[in-house]
Amino acid sequence: MDKPELEATLRGFVGRETGPPVEGPDPVNEVMIRHWCEAMGDANPVYTDRDAAAASVHGGLVAPPTMLQAWSMRGLAMADLRQQQDETHSDQQLALHELLTQAGFPSVVATNSEQGYTRYLRPGDRVISHTVVEAISGEKATALGIGYFLDTRTIFRDPAGDELGWMTFRVLKFKPHAQPAAAAPDPAAAPAKPRRLRPPLGHDNQWWWDGIAAGELRIQRCRDCGTLRHPPRPMCGRCQSIAWDWVVSRGAGAIHSYVVLHHPPVPGYEVPLPVVLVDLDEGTRLVANLAGRKPAEIRIGMRVQARIEAMDEEMKLPVFHPAESGS
Amino acid sequence: MTSAARSAPLTTRRFEAVAVGDALPELALPITVTGIVAGALASRDFTPVHHDKAAAQAQGMADVFMNILTTNGLVGRYVTDWAGPDAVLRNVAIKLGAPNLPGDTMKLVGTVKSKDEAAHEVVVEIAGKNAWGNHVTGTVRLVLPAASGAGGAR
Numbered sequence: 001m002d003k004p005e006l007e008a009t010l011r012g013f014v015g016r017e018t019g020p021p022v023e024g025p026d027p028v029n030e031v032m033i034r035h036w037c038e039a040m041g042d043a044n045p046v047y048t049d050r051d052a053a054a055a056s057v058h059g060g061l062v063a064p065p066t067m068l069q070a071w072s073m074r075g076l077a078m079a080d081l082r083q084q085q086d087e088t089h090s091d092q093q094l095a096l097h098e099l100l101t102q103a104g105f106p107s108v109v110a111t112n113s114e115q116g117y118t119r120y121l122r123p124g125d126r127v128i129s130h131t132v133v134e135a136i137s138g139e140k141a142t143a144l145g146i147g148y149f150l151d152t153r154t155i156f157r158d159p160a161g162d163e164l165g166w167m168t169f170r171v172l173k174f175k176p177h178a179q180p181a182a183a184a185p186d187p188a189a190a191p192a193k194p195r196r197l198r199p200p201l202g203h204d205n206q207w208w209w210d211g212i213a214a215g216e217l218r219i220q221r222c223r224d225c226g227t228l229r230h231p232p233r234p235m236c237g238r239c240q241s242i243a244w245d246w247v248v249s250r251g252a253g254a255i256h257s258y259v260v261l262h263h264p265p266v267p268g269y270e271v272p273l274p275v276v277l278v279d280l281d282e283g284t285r286l287v288a289n290l291a292g293r294k295p296a297e298i299r300i301g302m303r304v305q306a307r308i309e310a311m312d313e314e315m316k317l318p319v320f321h322p323a324e325s326g327s
Numbered sequence: 328m329t330s331a332a333r334s335a336p337l338t339t340r341r342f343e344a345v346a347v348g349d350a351l352p353e354l355a356l357p358i359t360v361t362g363i364v365a366g367a368l369a370s371r372d373f374t375p376v377h378h379d380k381a382a383a384q385a386q387g388m389a390d391v392f393m394n395i396l397t398t399n400g401l402v403g404r405y406v407t408d409w410a411g412p413d414a415v416l417r418n419v420a421i422k423l424g425a426p427n428l429p430g431d432t433m434k435l436v437g438t439v440k441s442k443d444e445a446a447h448e449v450v451v452e453i454a455g456k457n458a459w460g461n462h463v464t465g466t467v468r469l470v471l472p473a474a475s476g477a478g479g480a481r
């Protein structure tokens with residue numbers, strides 16, 4: 001399945017329910033509540049101490065509201081791949097994940113959760129969840145790898161149909177970087193140094209990154225009118241031609257504008273990080289990091305020279321340096 | 328993540344006694360394999376990356392990492408530890424960044440961002456930072472009882 005086909009299929013899931021409403025396997029119960037409170041280190045007596053709970057604003061034991069999703073989790077079946085595949089026929093969420101796995105995005109992490117608590121749950125309550133796929137992003141580059149964000153919305157109800165709470169949930173289904181940070185030789189050591197974001201590669205920009213790998217800073221050129229453009233894209237903005245080739249830039253230019261990133265911190269990047277927009281001498285602009293100058297020393301118009309440098313063992317990028325004096 | 332870190336809230340903060348800008352006390356939670364697995368199983372999340380190191384490594388992580396349900400539970404606990412047992416949570420919204428991996432420590436901090444006088448609601452902004460940066464950022468909306476009694480809290 002190519003990318004346009006994949007993305008069209010993904011869009012077909014948006015607005016669909018993941019399946020019929022599902023009743024949690026266990027009613028809200030004191031045992032699971034106690035296990036949760038142990039794991040979270042939560043000593044709030046309204047969850048586990050009957051007398052204190054009776055005297056509280058709740059008038060009796062309640063479940064921690066943040067347990068909402070736990071009541072409808074699938075448990076050990078989540079670790080059984082064969083069972084997962086059997087269930088992809090009935091569960092659209094599993095089918096969606098399987099589609100992305102087949103397309104080369106096997107890994108998954110949750111990135112966002114928002115829960116609203118209509119009322120606190122009490123022992124004996126039954127929880128029925130009903131989930132709809134709310135949105136699916138385009139392909140995104142993230143710190144973990146390239147992938148797609150999947151948004152779902154779940155309503156939790158009791159058997160009478162009254163709302164107990166709701167949740168919006170976002171996961172990233174992604175292709176992990178080739179060499180896991182896992183290969184850290186000493187497992188007791190601090191977490192491995194995170195690496196920079198990887199670009200999404202496709203038909204339109206692979207040639208540019210191939211150039212970087214070969215030590216060349218390439219600039220796309222319209223074959224009809226000769227206009228240079230960057231970043232790479234299929235069509236000339238001046239004459240709408242889709243015929244193009246490239247020239248190799250010398251990497252020399254002048255700072256047109258810049259920002260210094262302080263916040264938010266992103267794994268793999270050290271702040272403060274100067275990011276410059278440079279007018280290349282060939283006649284287009286390039287965004288890259290600037291090395292060799294403190295943020296306070298950066299000036300608009302300053303002459304700079306790009307060098308292609310290794311960011312880590314896999315990735316190279318152009319980095320601007322102050323030009324040698326006299327240029 | 329450990330019983331040593333437990334704290335028992337005894338009294339509940341009154342809505343009138345809380346001011347915008349108030350800081351919650353910092354809570355430092357050591358992240359351990361045991362704590363990650365305990366949280367994953369207590370939340371019924373058996374996704375292998377939260378208990379099986381080889382599965383986590385196949386996904387590009389150094390080790391098993393904390394699941395979002397545990398993060399959510401810790402955020403709820405952090406706020407009610409401060410607010411007290413008669414506080415009622417209305418909404419918890421979190422965004423995850425750097426994963427919580429064994430050997431790290433997550434420091435939770437929080438600040439009161441706003442107060443809704445009519446609803447007796449308070450919004451607390453929280454962040455949980457580890458060695459890589461923010462593991463979690465988010466907001467918690469909760470109802471606090473009135474100074475005169477429990478009247479405004481329900």
Ligand SMILES: [Zn+2]
Pocket residue numbers: 222223224225226227236237238239240241
């Ligand atoms: Zn053209």
